[in-house]
Amino acid sequence: MSTIFSKIIEGELPCFKVYEDNIVLAFLDINPIHPGHTLVVPKKPFIDGIETDPEILAHIIKIGQKIAIVQKETLKCGGVNFLMSNGAAAGQEVFHTHLHVIPRFEGDGVFNSVEHGKYKDGEAEGLAVTIADALSNN
Numbered sequence: 001m002s003t004i005f006s007k008i009i010e011g012e013l014p015c016f017k018v019y020e021d022n023i024v025l026a027f028l029d030i031n032p033i034h035p036g037h038t039l040v041v042p043k044k045p046f047i048d049g050i051e052t053d054p055e056i057l058a059h060i061i062k063i064g065q066k067i068a069i070v071q072k073e074t075l076k077c078g079g080v081n082f083l084m085s086n087g088a089a090a091g092q093e094v095f096h097t098h099l100h101v102i103p104r105f106e107g108d109g110v111f112n113s114v115e116h117g118k119y120k121d122g123e124a125e126g127l128a129v130t131i132a133d134a135l136s137n138n
């Protein structure tokens, strides 16, 4: 499936490139949460992180880490989010794997509206066993 990111990788659409190697291209998000917000995108068009070759996924994170280090130095941000949305239900809009590397500043309020829940009695124990069992079978 061709996406806007495939077109950027093919050079058919412009981007503000910050890094490129044989496996990934990294460029500025066009609608940044903060200036310097960067996307790390594999050149192969995997749909999302769950479908991505694990070695390529590891490389995406490795490059994301390098970018985060440089963001802290150059943008003087206090922290950085690594964010990857996998699937429409998770908020993914472009169906070509990408890691957001988002510079963050103390008290910037980004993601403030996220509400966390609480488990009912016994629920977490049961769920942990269900997931652990499934993992041991994979």
Ligand code: AMP
Residues within 6 Å of the ligand: 004, 015, 028, 029, 030, 031, 032, 039, 084, 085, 091, 092, 093, 094, 095
């Ligand atoms: P997601 O919701 O995780 O799929 O994020 C897609 C991201 O791609 C959004 O943050 C958009 O701002 C960004 N985006 C969409 N089109 C472009 C583009 N042409 N160049 C750079 N970033 C883009």
